[in-house]
Amino acid sequence: MFILASSLVCIAQSIITTGLVYLMSDFSVSSTQAQWSYSAFLLVVGVMIPLSAFISRRFSAKSIFFFSLIIFLLGSIICYFSTSLVVLIIGRVLQAIGNGIIMPYVQILLLRTIPEEKWQTYMGAYGLVIAIAPVIGSFLGGFVISLYGWRELFSFFTISAIILLVLGVFFVKDNTPTEDYPLDYASVVLSIIGCAGIMLGFTNVADYGFTHYMVILPIIIGIITLILFVKRQSKLEKPLINLSILKNKYFLVGTIFICILFACLNGCTGLLPIFMQGIAYNSAIFSASVLLPGGLLIIAFNIIGPLLTNRIGIKKVLIMGCVISIIGFAAMMFYTQDS
Template sequence: MTPHHDGVPATQTASQITQLDADPNPTPVETESYKTPLVIKLLVAATFVVILNETIMINAIPRLMVDFNVTARSAQWISSIFMLTMAAVIPVTGWFLQRLTTRAAYTIAMTTFTVGTIICGTAPIFEVLLAGRAVQAAGTAIMMPLLMTTVMTVVPEHARGRVMGNMMLAISVAPAMGPAVSGLILNLGSWRLIFAFMLPVAVAVTALSLRHLKNVGDTNTAPVSWFSVAVAALGFSTLVYGLSEVGARSTSQLILMIGGGAALVALFTFWQLRLQRIGSPLLDLRAFNHRTFTVSLVLMSVAFMAFLGSMILLPLYLQQLRGLSAMQTGFLVMPGGLAMGLLGPRVGALYDKVGARPLVIPGSVLMVVALFTMSRVIDAGTAYPLILGLHILLMVSLAAIFTPAFTLGLGALPPELYSHGSSILGTLQQVAGATGTAALVVILENRSRSLVSGGATADEAFIGGLQWAFIAGSAFGAVVIALSLLLPSKADQPAGPAH
């Protein structure tokens, strides 16, 4: 292990100093007066920029179809390639972040994102645009685990909830703002203006951050298993792609893609268990030896299935049945994302005071209430204020779930597993989101076909399928309630070493 830190004696790491300074039983005044370190604020700002980019191209798809003469199905790859690259890269970040200093990892992430932005903005053909989006996504995939790992390293346990809540502000608000921001930019002209807008923002944030960013924690020079890298990238991206294609491909194609991806993921898992015996896994699965982390991870994965699955249903309803444009849809769902983000810091501060259970259990119940109510009230003429209110309620419930569960789960790990725990969480979020979306789309389509065969009109069948899909989402929520009852209020302290 080679220490990398600024102004810190060689015998003490940043995490050790944090542990020495932190009172294990802080008073409320101490918790409230804790100041978020500058390194976290800088990383949150950069993360906001790169995550905003994930959804900012949604409204540009019609323009791309015209400019590049591609079909709607091909144009959708502008979003799909981002998701697939994230799924391929995130499993590698646990090893990557342990080898590099904070500044080096940040520089690589933001430089990669910036280069991808330049490629996209100047792309002469559609294939080059897709390549640029993949490069952007690779940088984004590094930023999220880097931010999470840094928080766990430098922030004392008693203040992590509030700091994680500030993270949620960026993570939740950015994707909610993407479609609305792109809609406003597209009113000014070409889709290339989106990247012209993103480029100076990314450069400015990177330059400002590198002026103040300092290294925290230690680095590890463990060798990389390139076989693991290849299997992880191919396995997770194939699995997520297969799941995302449910409803658009034949059954035999889906079985081949999903089954092949799952087989490669199983091979990757077996290989990591083998590498653990010699001390150099690409993704250290010993994080699952910690019960609180495992329960929190499963809970968040199921919640993501309900969350992202439901998030695809509402735009389908608003655009296909109610005739709203993508920009109008974006503005209608944006208040929910803003509510979720703005509540993040408050929920985090409450977690620091009362723990996870008093927040996650009521949040899980509210999620079920919101989704089940949607299944009852959604029809061809549902009032927009009611849709808006239910969506905000759903986002508020998720704010009460994600920040506490995430903070509790990572807090249960020893420091040497923070980067691996963050990577595991990010990877399973991609898989869970694709799984939840696939499951609810299949339910919607099967129920709609059944109603059409029974004599219902196309609109009536679509509403019936939508209602069943929201009921399935509320069933996911019921699982989250059950898992929330298994959570401790606080992570076991101190967390033991990996073994």
């Protein structure tokens, strides 16, 4: 049940990108404003993930399942009936809260309940499911948007969430241990301000350029706040998130690689549909079809990547991934309406 719920909320993350041009038209907003329906989702998920340690210790599996899906359902309903971009973003924020709770919790639940010798198998299977869900969702989303409009995406999420809630009554057991784990509110505030500042600054680049105070000031505030957040975690007996693992240089380098490549991937996910539909004047179906091969390759390399790592080592795999990414991003610099 948790994996089904994770698949659903994962689909919601990027499926809206194929409808950004339609949002721009319906709400009379710019591409920078419309993409906040996507960026706000990612921001909230990023803020919620550090809370996973507190949530997983404080609440039972059943409570987490129902709370995350109910708030996701509420967000989906708000999105469906939204009359402005602001209302849509509020709905997307609620969807993201549900996503940010349940996604990391499933991994924690697997590690708690599955024997250690089977971790790799189950985590790999879970990763494959999470990789497949947004690919299929984005592809089908293009067809739904073209034929029925972007609001019908949220009717799908509403109906699916209700079905999962009903099934959860019968199949989700309330047998996980809980403890009185403290929540450091100052850390939560610092993480929100830090993440929001950096994302707001980089989002404003499209409208103001790199040298404008609306870009520089939020980024500086975000960086300073995150530095304070990191220092505070080292002083707490039970931190919001344990950052001591970053002292391992291999984990640190790997995390930096993932952050950079994931940022580039999400940027392309948001920009390409706008380019293909708003500049090259193609349909949402065409846009979804263009993104599909890349999505399928992500699924394939979720399997191939670990096998290559075991065979030739992580360093070569990282270098290969970066080189291939650079070639792909460089090619996109020369896209025109006729591409």
